[in-house]
Structures are given as structure tokens and as C-alpha cells.
Amino acid sequence: MTRNRSIARIPSIPHTPRTPRAAAAAAILALAAAAGLALSATLPAATASVETTGAAVVGQAAPGFQLKGIDGANYSLASYKGKVVVLEWINPNCPFSNRHAREHTMTELSKQHGEVVWLGINSTNPKSGDYLTPADHLAWNKKNGIVYPVLYDESGTVGHSYGARTTPHMFIVDAQGNVAYNGAIDDDPRASKPKTERTNYVGNGLSAEEAGKRPDPAATKPYGCSVKY
């Protein structure tokens, strides 16, 4: 009896004529779901999780930062709102940075465009053999006549936010705080041309900014050593 009662308490699932149809419907819906899964598996666009290129894009807002300079002062991009800012990724132990320092490429350009804020950023990791202490960096700056501030980005956070890849890697941030230029300093990675015959992309870009135009080209491939993150 107990057994019968317990059976009676279980809600019955009557065998109705609808069962084959219901089973077929469930099976078809299951097939549809399976087909959807299979379809999604064959679509790499849907399934692939890709890494972004991670570069500061011309026309977009320049990533903000606050970094300490080798002079001990704090520098913030936001404090230069309304001014054109040039960011130069720099590494004194890179032959390319060294060559431009010896040739005064950046220092002369920064003097020619005196109203522009010029900031060097060194993203070299302290564990790297290329790392210089602020005192050594300052000495190198003095030797090469570099008077603009050089900021230390030892964690590489700012370098990554801009997608800085080489030394030198140049960015122009316009007065509105947007990236106006991203790329190489000039068109002569091999130093095969006299300085006067090189196309200085940053110089041309700054002149364009002063004339109220956009740099053209606004993006080039930077050249040099890799940033020692």
C-alpha cells in the first residue's frame, strides 16, 4: 500500500497521442541548437579572441599620464591642455636615439617650435641593461644639449598605452588633446641622406598644426631599437 501511495503521489506523465510529435519537436529544437553551436564553431569571427594592436590612434584622445622627470618634478599631460605636445620615446643606449641626439635632430626642432611642449619619455625597464639612472640620463642630456624634460616610465604603462614600439617613436598631441601624429621622426632610418634632405615628419606636422591643418602624413612606421619594456 505504501508503495502504491508513494507512486500515486508522483505526478503522472500520461502517455498521450501527442508524445511522438512532442519528442520530434524537442529533437528538432535540439538539432537547431546543435546546428547553431556548430555554426558558431566554424566562424572564427565569433570564436576568436584577438589581441588588439594597442596603438594610440590618430584622431583619438591621447592617453593621459602623470610621470616623474629626471629632474624630480612631476609632469602631467593634462596640465598642457590647450598646447601642442610632442612625445618622444627615448633611450640613450639605443644607437638611433643616440644618433639623433648627436645630430641634435630633436633639440633643434624643439627650439624651432618654441611654443610646443616637448617631452622625452624613457620606458626602459630598470632590469634592462639599457637602463640609466636619472643622474646618468641627465649627464647624457647635457652632453647632447637636450634641455627638454625627460620622464621616466619604468613600469612601461604609458609606453603601452601609446603603443610606443621604438626609440625614437614620436607622437604629436594637438591642443584638443587628440593624437595628431604617430610614427617616425623622419624618412631616413638608415641615415643615408644629408640632414637637410630628410623629410622630418614631426617638423612638418608641427608646422601644419601651427597653420591650423592636420599633419600629413599623420601616421608612419616608426624605426629604431625596440622599447626595452
Next chain:
Amino acid sequence: MPARRLLLQPLAAASLLGLLLSNPPAARAEASRWTSNEQSSVRLITAYRVAPRSGSLRLGIHFRLAPGWHVYWKNSGDAGFAPQVTFASEPRLERPELLWPAPHRYELPGGLVAFGYSDEVVYPVQAVLATQGAASGSRRDRDFLPLAADVDYLVCKIDCVPYRYTVSLAQPLGDQAAADPATAPLLERWRRQVPPAAEMVPGVATAGRIEVSPAGGLQLVVQVDGAGAGPGGPDLFFESHPALETGRPLVASGSSGRAGAGGEAPIVFAVPLQPRDVTKPLPPRTTFAWTVTGLQRNGAPLALSAQREVALAASARTARARPAAASAGQPTPAPLTRRAWREWEPLGTALVASMGALLALWSWGLLGVRRAPRAAGFIWREALGFATLAGVLWPLYRMSFLVAPEELAGIELALLCAALLAWLRSRASRRGALRLALALGLLACAAAPLWLASHRRLPRAEISAATAGRGTDHQRDHQDDDRRF
């Protein structure tokens, strides 16, 4: 006679000496002298002891590199630059072309990459030796071809060092060409490593198309059919593009290491693209050039190259590629209606999928609306159910572009669960708690896709995670200074 021989022998010796001395900087052989520095050695080689007087000429720029140092492929990657080889003007040497063996990928600190070669590489040079001018030249011009190449290159490890040398040789010419037993096989070995155009490889094809990535940006999907993945896995290398940055390729499928013998699943790469300048519109069509390495076909390693024109900006997909730009001060944001559609499309699509599934279930009488199976119109309602079910496939397909794969799987499982609960409910007794519970479960399953779709576009979070994860890579990279550039 002896007197004459005595006279001629010194003359011949002097002539030979003069010939040798008249060509002091160039090695008179199938290879120039090695020009060496601390990081690398370079020389010019030819495949011949005696080269043909005209026709195709096989040359090469041969590098040997100190451990850990690299020279570059035609796209150097994130840093460095490719070697530049310029042959000195020689009227008979036509169209010298530097060829690029399949490159290797070198991981640099901070997630940067370089493409190139370590240890040893020969860049083959394909040239043509013309016949004109030979008849009018001196005997020495007819019998020797002076070759001089200016090699401008960058070699990198922890630091990069640029070098520029001129390497030269005087190649003997003759009516009967004779291959050099040392340099000819060396050149041939490296020529075989130059990836052929995909069109030249029977049974293999490659194509590219632009799609919207899960992150909402553009991505180039490159597919290779007819080849399997080699033991080291396939890799993809791009030549530089003027308007678009190419990110790190991800093997979306086909990386299981199957031996290629034809009929394999395609190998698919997904490569994130980012416009270099969002103030300029992208061209409607553009050309990408790529090289795929690490393939295998019929047990033999394979690399191939391709150049394809793909459609870029014609559709709303391109507009979708710029949500970040729109939120970050893009000068011309998308219209409000398009932004609203972009915002609500996943939820709307999930709603359509759920409603479609419920409608199909209702049509089959699984939602408690009972009618006699043979009642008039019942067959039409069943047909409507099948049509609706077919229609549900489209929102599911669309969802695959809008949500992460895990969410799509969840949505599909929720619909399956709804069908199962509806079926159980249809078989349960007419009243009772179980029937109510099943109804509530059914509703929950039908609503679940909406909730899952509201968690759409997880890849945006993944971007942040990837950026944050670089710190970890950063630490790991610094444990091995030998690999650092």
C-alpha cells in the same frame, strides 16, 4: 726554344699576377670575402664556378650571426628594419631582386615582436644577365662579371647596430656553366625556403576577408585550405599596410598539428586591424600581402605567400569597427539611430530568438494550448512551427557576431532547455506543482538569452585583461635577457 720558354714563362706569370692585381677588392670566385663585425658576417655568393654568359643568374647575400642576434625580414615587425641591398651599376646585370625566405617570429619584451632570421640566412637574389654589350667589350669583360653589392642592414639583440658594407666578386663567365659544389646547394637550400605564391602550390588555396571581431573592431580572417599544420604550428606574417595596423594573429582553427595530406580542416587566422588614422575614411577595398609558415602537406613542410584585395569599409561592419573611436573623441560620431541599434542589437536579436523558439513550441502544442491533432488547421500550425524554427537559426547566427562564444553557447542551451521543459510540461498532469515549476522553468529558460545577451561583448573586457596581463609577460620576459633586443 728553351730561351723562348724562359722568356714566356715570366711574362705569363706577370700577366696572371697583373690580372689578379687589377681586381684587388673583389674575390675572384663564387663568393666574396666575409666582411665581419662583432655581431655578424656578410658576403656575396653566386651559385657558379663559371656562370652562363646570359640568362638567369642566381646570387645571394649570406649572413652569419653571433648567437642571439637577428637580421630582418621585409617587414621587420615592431622595431628594426629590413636589409637593403643595392647592386653597383653594371650594364649586363638586370633586375636584381632580393628574395625573402620564410621568417621567424621573435618575441620581445613588452609584447613586441620582430620578424627575421638568426644564426644564418641567405637572402637569394634573382637577376638576369643580359647579352648586350658583351661582344663590344674587352676579353676580360666577356670572361668576368664584376658584381658589387652595397648591403645596408641592422642587426639586433639587446641593442641594435646598423652596418653598411660593399661586398664584391668577379664572377667568371663561360659558354659552359659550372655550378659550385659549396655555394650552389647552399643557395638552393635557401631558395626553397622562399615561400611560393599560393597559386603555384597545387591543391592549396588561401583567402582573406574582413570581419567584425568579438571586440567590435575590424579583423582580417585569413584562411588556408589544403594544408595541415606543421609540428611547430602555423604562423602568419604581414607586410606593412599604409592605413592599418595589424595585430598579433590568432590561430582560430586548424592548429591541432594534423599532418597535411589534403582534405584537412582549413587553417584560419584572425588578425586584429586598427586604422592608423580615424580622421581619414578607410578605402572601400585594400590589398594585404601575407606569408603563412609552419604548414605541412603530404608530410613535407610548406610555407606560402599571397597578395589579396579585400573589401574593407563598404558595410556597417566598418562603422562597428570604431566604437572606441566614437567614445574617445572621434570627430564624426555615428548617427544616433545607428548607435542605438548597435547598443540594442544583441538584446533585440536574443529576444527574437526566444520568441521564435516559444512560437515554434506553441505551434506544436507544447505550451499547453491543446487542440485535437486532426483538427482543421493543425497541419498549418505545425508547418508554421517548422518555419519559425528555421527562422530562429538566423538570430542565432547573428548572435555569433555579437556575443562571446560562451554566451552564445549559453543562449543555445537555454533554448534547448526551454524545449525540454515544454515537452515535460506537456506530458505532466494537468494540475500540480510540478507543472507550475516546469512553466516557471520554461519562462526562465526563455528569458535567459536576454540576460546573457546583456552581458554581450565580453572581448572588450578581454582587451583590458590583455593589457593588464602585459605586466605579467613583462616580468617573464625579463628573466631571459639573452632574448631581449
